[in-house]
Amino acid sequence: MSQWLLEFEDVYYTYPGMTQPAIASLTLRIPQGKRCAVIGQNGCGKTTLFLLANGLYKPQQGKIYWQGKPLNYNRQSLIQLRQQVGLVFQNPEQQLIASTVEEDISYGLCNLGLSEIVIAERVKQILTQFGLNSLATRPIHQLSLGQKKRVCLAGVMVLQPTLLLLDEPTAYLDPLHTRQLAQTLTKIHGAGTTILMATHDLEWVYRWADWVFVLEQGKLVLEGTPQDVFTQQDIMETLQLGVPLAFELLSLLDKVDRVTMIEQLKTKILHILFQHL
Template sequence: MSEPSALVALRGAAYAYEDGPDVLSGLDFDVREGRALALLGRNGTGKTTLMRLLSGGLRPREGRLTVEGTAVTYDRKGLTRLRTTVQLVVQDPDDQLFAASVAQDVSFGPLNLGLADGEVRARVEEALAALDITPLADRPTHLLSYGQRKRTAIAGAVAMRPRVLILDEPTAGLDPDGQERLLATLDGLRASGTTVVMATHDVDLALRWADEAALLTPSGVHTGPARTTLARTDLLHQAGLRLPWGVAAAQLLRAHGLLDEGTPGPRDAAELAAFAAAPALTPPPDGQRG
């Protein structure tokens, strides 16, 4: 089976803020269609800059951004095409919400595309349903809880029907139940064909959720299968991250002869419990989780 092609890619990208040093330089980065990608790294290594380059919020000083191999142009037509392909949801929903009600906020992007009223309504209803906030359609945004504001911000991006959804620390500030509900929502979006990129500091979440992990370090970005990439202690040290507990658990299981070298380790508590109950049982491969 062939590897998914790069839907969105940066090639030789460099960026520096005014009067500052390069934040990113000579960066090659791929977002492959149909994959869940976790982006990790210490503060100041350029995660936010990278996400804004991918979504068109920033333009690389050098290099290029491509969509399906075609270079993005930064005129109105080119940016409209990009933003119907890639949507970025920032970490703080209050930086993204501004309309009086939930439905009005979610409708903003589709209205700016010049879509007919019926199409706008359909997209808003679809996005609200996808984020499980349909009952909140007429709720004033200033009366929403933090978790509801996060979902509304994501719904606004989903209403654009992007092929790539980029989320900056989407689980930050959510309680455990809110995190689980959001992850279930993201699973639903992926099942409907949306490629999801998540920036996070939570290595355990990345191991559990992602097919691929990209570690942004001072030596560059290192991307590969989540299981193997997040077991690289050298890269984790460079990225200012600790070893995921699932990787540590796999090492302990192997040390006690309960897990073969070629068998993937557990990614969450349920998979660890399965190992404890039946050591021969192996968790499903990446991309085939229920």
């Protein structure tokens, strides 16, 4: 099997009525088994990339391949693709459609034509796995935002996707729920799912990702390990993205020679901290 799960080859996508493409000449390959992050300024095309990746949008030019085969846009192929490429939207309100938690989680399984017994079993397992048992029969509108986000992730993971796409999953989460999400994603990745996350949280990217894609105006401008990408500090500053504070402070240690005084180091660290305010 190819080492690439999903491949974009010179893809263009322009929204109806718009003149500028949201995705332009995009060539990008998602490596199997990795924790990938896609970063870039607001409006650089991250969400559009995801909507193309699971076939909700069709490129006007270029090709997208899933496991080496070009995407097919007939109904049956798209149902299969969306089971394998799970997308968690940034805003849970766009994703949650049923009235209760367990109904919502079972919705996607019903589309796969599974028996009621299998569906009930899979829903039960995922409710337990995501700590949602006490909320199973709760109306969706009564949940907190953090709980809704967890239900969205459970509703996608119940389909056992090969690739999980997460659009800004840490947005609006408090530190506790951000840590819980990190633990959940570690388990999901450990069980064999490749993950691609869009985020503005560079500290998270630095600690979490194996591979980073940097987009600008719908194009891939940089990719590599977090270390490789953030070492291109000039490019990251030109793109107005900057680099993670942790990276910058740790890089400082590499530059310090033995004779540099501690006081000088402290001054430099304070200077960097102020730049990150």
